[in-house]
Amino acid sequence: MKHNPAIEKYVTSIGTTLDRFISLRQQEFPYAKGELSQLLRDIALAAKVVNLQITRSGLLGVEGLAGEQNVQGEDQQKLDVIADIRFIRALTRGQEVCAIISEEDEGMIDTGNHDGKYIVAMDPLDGSSNIDCNIPVGTIFAIYRRKSPVGTPPTIEDVMQKGSQQAAGGYVMYGASCMLVYTTGYGVNGFTYEYSLGEFILSYPNIRIPEDSNIYSINEGYTNQYTQGVKDFLALCHEKKWKGRYTGSMVADFHRTLLKGGIFLYPSSKDAPNGKLRLLYECNPLSYVMEQAGGMAHNGVQRILEIEPRDLHQRAPLVMGSPRMVEKLMQAIYKYANTTETK
Ligand code: AHM
Numbered sequence: 001m002k003h004n005p006a007i008e009k010y011v012t013s014i015g016t017t018l019d020r021f022i023s024l025r026q027q028e029f030p031y032a033k034g035e036l037s038q039l040l041r042d043i044a045l046a047a048k049v050v051n052l053q054i055t056r057s058g059l060l061g062v063e064g065l066a067g068e069q070n071v072q073g074e075d076q077q078k079l080d081v082i083a084d085i086r087f088i089r090a091l092t093r094g095q096e097v098c099a100i101i102s103e104e105d106e107g108m109i110d111t112g113n114h115d116g117k118y119i120v121a122m123d124p125l126d127g128s129s130n131i132d133c134n135i136p137v138g139t140i141f142a143i144y145r146r147k148s149p150v151g152t153p154p155t156i157e158d159v160m161q162k163g164s165q166q167a168a169g170g171y172v173m174y175g176a177s178c179m180l181v182y183t184t185g186y187g188v189n190g191f192t193y194e195y196s197l198g199e200f201i202l203s204y205p206n207i208r209i210p211e212d213s214n215i216y217s218i219n220e221g222y223t224n225q226y227t228q229g230v231k232d233f234l235a236l237c238h239e240k241k242w243k244g245r246y247t248g249s250m251v252a253d254f255h256r257t258l259l260k261g262g263i264f265l266y267p268s269s270k271d272a273p274n275g276k277l278r279l280l281y282e283c284n285p286l287s288y289v290m291e292q293a294g295g296m297a298h299n300g301v302q303r304i305l306e307i308e309p310r311d312l313h314q315r316a317p318l319v320m321g322s323p324r325m326v327e328k329l330m331q332a333i334y335k336y337a338n339t340t341e342t343k
């Protein structure tokens with residue numbers, strides 16, 4: 001797409017509202033009918049509601065466990081359930097989405113909007129075990145165009161698409177400020193929620209990750225479980241006295257990595273050969289944002305965005321960040337390729 005210079009001025013200006021940004025960008029797509037734009041607005045609306053609940057969580061009594069486990073066998077927090085409901089409701093009412101995949105729900109959700117062209121895969125509240133401690137948490141979302149004909153019920157093939165086929169991907173971070181960061185394949189833009197206006201406002205236009213950095217982000221408590229390549233890379237981090245930063249809330253770690261550069265890893269380990277993070281709604285959208293910002297995202301063997309999904313909730317080892325740092329990790333991993341030490 002060739003950007004229209006008259007529009008470019010506004011879509012790169014700090015202070016442009018998300019709504020205006022979306023409308024201006026849409027004008028540049030001659031055949032766009034506005035459904036994807038409306039879908040992004042629906043996500044922004046649900047994010048505002050969830051943000052309100054999170055900022056008041058200590059007062060509303062919505063902290064802590066819900067008493068149930070999700071499909072992965074993990075304890076659900078009350079806010080996991082609330083965020084799931086809010087996003088599903090906004091996306092269903094919006095009419096553009098025919099199916100939703102959520103970390104909190106076992107199967108594909110048919111929204112009943114069979115005229116909707118889009119699929120959303122989401123983790124409604126990632127890092128939610130951190131809420132009680134007031135550490136940032138986030139919503140991660142991937143948007144795909146359906147493959148089955150419009151007007152028919154969605155199928156499993158609609159949701160089992162490679163990350164490279166995303167129409168849009170992004171996240172909302174509920175932190176010191178609430179931010180929405182997303183890409184539609186033409187760069188990455190970040191919007192800060194302005195409470196008194198009730199609007200997301202462009203605050204980080206065209207985000208580019210630094211090529212190199214000195215920050216690494218990994219759960220070092222599992223070091224003995226990692227492959228020799230990852231252990232060697234960690235030894236390099238220590239030798240170089242690079243800074244270790246890990247919140248246990250991926251959206252927060254990802255956002256810092258995007259802005260300041262660095263490397264974020266959740267690699268395979270002896271106990272979890274496929275890592276922990278889910279391909280469809282955690283790895284894929286963040287990898288899309290990372291690549292669009294000039295970074296790399298890999299599972300150690302191939303680009304995350306090229307992985308062919310087999311299961312709705314499948315996991316993938318993940319390494320992403322500044323290209324020079326990811327390359328150093330790859331060199332450490334490849335040294336042991338084809339040897340039993342990689343196991
Ligand atoms: P969740 O989807 O159940 O919240 O799990 C994902 C989170 C990520 O935000 C974070 O990077 C990771 O789990 C932390 O896991 P660990 O405690 O094993 O380091």
Ligand code: MG
Pocket residue numbers: 103123125126127282
């Ligand atoms: Mg998650």
